[in-house]
Amino acid sequence: MDGNTDNKEKEIKALLKGKKIRPSIIRVKVLKYLLDNRNHPTADRLFSALENDIPTLSRTSIYNTLKTFLDEGVVSEITIEDGNSRYDAFTGKHGHFICEKCGGVSDFDVKCATCAPESLNGYKINQEHVYLRGLCPNCIKSGGDGNEKNFRKKRCKKSS
Amino acid sequence: MDGNTDNKEKEIKALLKGKKIRPSIIRVKVLKYLLDNRNHPTADRLFSALENDIPTLSRTSIYNTLKTFLDEGVVSEITIEDGNSRYDAFTGKHGHFICEKCGGVSDFDVKCATCAPESLNGYKINQEHVYLRGLCPNCIKSGGDGNEKNFRKKRCKKSS
DNA sequence: TCCAATTTTGTAATAATTACAATTTTGTAA
DNA sequence: TTACAAAATTGTAATTATTACAAAATTGGA
Structure with a gap:
C-alpha cells in the first residue's frame, strides 16, 4: 500500500x-x-x-x-444489454458502445450536449444515455463482415 | 374484419x-x-x-x-430498463423516455442526427439508441418532487 | 395426397436479481 | 473500556425473464 x-x-x-x-x-x-x-x-x-x-x-x-x-x-x-446491468462511476457526459461480436463495452464522447428536444419541456429529465451497437475495429479485422444477424446477448454464466 | x-x-x-x-x-x-x-x-x-x-x-x-x-x-x-426488454416496430429515428415513477415509455424526437463522433470511424455502427429517464408530466402533477431516490426497476410479475 | 421443412408448443433449465432474516460490525454514550 | 442500538453484511431461498430442446402440429410444394 x-x-x-x-x-x-x-x-x-x-x-x-x-x-x-x-x-x-x-x-x-x-x-x-x-x-x-x-x-x-x-x-x-x-x-x-x-x-x-x-x-x-x-x-x-x-x-x-x-x-x-x-x-x-x-x-x-x-442497460445496453438486457439481463446484464453494468455500472459506471464516471460522471462526465459520455456514451457507450457495445461490440455485437465480442461484447466489449467502451466509452465515446457524444457529439451533442443533449438529444432531448424542447417538446419534452413538461418532463423532468434525470438521466440521458446514448448507446451504440455495432462492431469494434478488432472484431472487424478478425473477420466479421458487419452483417452478422444472429448476435443475441448471451447471458454471462457466472465465472466461479 | x-x-x-x-x-x-x-x-x-x-x-x-x-x-x-x-x-x-x-x-x-x-x-x-x-x-x-x-x-x-x-x-x-x-x-x-x-x-x-x-x-x-x-x-x-x-x-x-x-x-x-x-x-x-x-x-x-x-433495453431502457434492465430485465424487461421492450420491442418497437417503428423504424424512424426516435428516442425513448421512461418515467421513473409510472414506468411508462414514450417516444420523442431526438435533436441530433447522430451522437456518434468521428473518433469512432474504425467502428461499424449498426444501431443508435437514446434513452432518457425522468418524470412524466402526469407523475409530476400527482405529487412527485422529481427527486425520488428509490425508484428501481420492478420486475413485472407476469399478469396471468 | 404425401412428405419434408418449418413453425409452434410445453416443459424444464438457466441465470440475474431480490427478499428476508440472521449474524456481524460499527459508532457512540455512559 | 463496555454496552447497546443502528447499520452493514451474509447466506439461503424465492422470483422471474429468457433460453434450450424435443415433441407435436402445420404448411407448402411435388
Whole structure:
C-alpha cells in the first residue's frame, strides 16, 4: 500500500461521506474498482474481482452496495444489454458502445450536449444515455463482415 | 374484419415476405400489434395481448417471433430498463423516455442526427439508441418532487 | 395426397436479481 | 473500556425473464 493508494482511498472515503454514505470497506473497494477500471463491470464481475480481497464477500453485498450508490447518484446503471446491468462511476457526459461480436463495452464522447428536444419541456429529465451497437475495429479485422444477424446477448454464466 | 383491417394485414404480410419471413398467423398478429400499439410492449405484454386471439399461443412462440424479427431488422429491442426488454416496430429515428415513477415509455424526437463522433470511424455502427429517464408530466402533477431516490426497476410479475 | 421443412408448443433449465432474516460490525454514550 | 442500538453484511431461498430442446402440429410444394 503506497502513498498514492492511500491518497486515493482517502479521496474515495471523502467522496462517499459527501454523499452521506458510510465508507465501509466494501463500498470503498467497489467504488475504487469502478474508478480504477473503466470497464463497465457487471455485478458478477465486481464480485469476482473483489472476492479474493474480501474473503467473506457475498453477491448480495455487491447488489446492496450498487443500490446504495445508484440511489445517491454515485454510479449509473448501463442497460445496453438486457439481463446484464453494468455500472459506471464516471460522471462526465459520455456514451457507450457495445461490440455485437465480442461484447466489449467502451466509452465515446457524444457529439451533442443533449438529444432531448424542447417538446419534452413538461418532463423532468434525470438521466440521458446514448448507446451504440455495432462492431469494434478488432472484431472487424478478425473477420466479421458487419452483417452478422444472429448476435443475441448471451447471458454471462457466472465465472466461479 | 372490415376492409381496412384486411388491407393492413395484406401490407404486413407483404412487409414480412419482403424480409423473407413467412407470414404465419402469430407473426402477422405480433407485428400488427406492434404497429397498431406504439406502447413498446414487453414479450409478456405481447403474450397477454394476443393469447385471447390465439388460444394455443405460448410464450416461447412470442420469443421465437421476436428473435426472428430482430434478426431480420423488423423490430428493435429497447433495453431502457434492465430485465424487461421492450420491442418497437417503428423504424424512424426516435428516442425513448421512461418515467421513473409510472414506468411508462414514450417516444420523442431526438435533436441530433447522430451522437456518434468521428473518433469512432474504425467502428461499424449498426444501431443508435437514446434513452432518457425522468418524470412524466402526469407523475409530476400527482405529487412527485422529481427527486425520488428509490425508484428501481420492478420486475413485472407476469399478469396471468 | 404425401412428405419434408418449418413453425409452434410445453416443459424444464438457466441465470440475474431480490427478499428476508440472521449474524456481524460499527459508532457512540455512559 | 463496555454496552447497546443502528447499520452493514451474509447466506439461503424465492422470483422471474429468457433460453434450450424435443415433441407435436402445420404448411407448402411435388
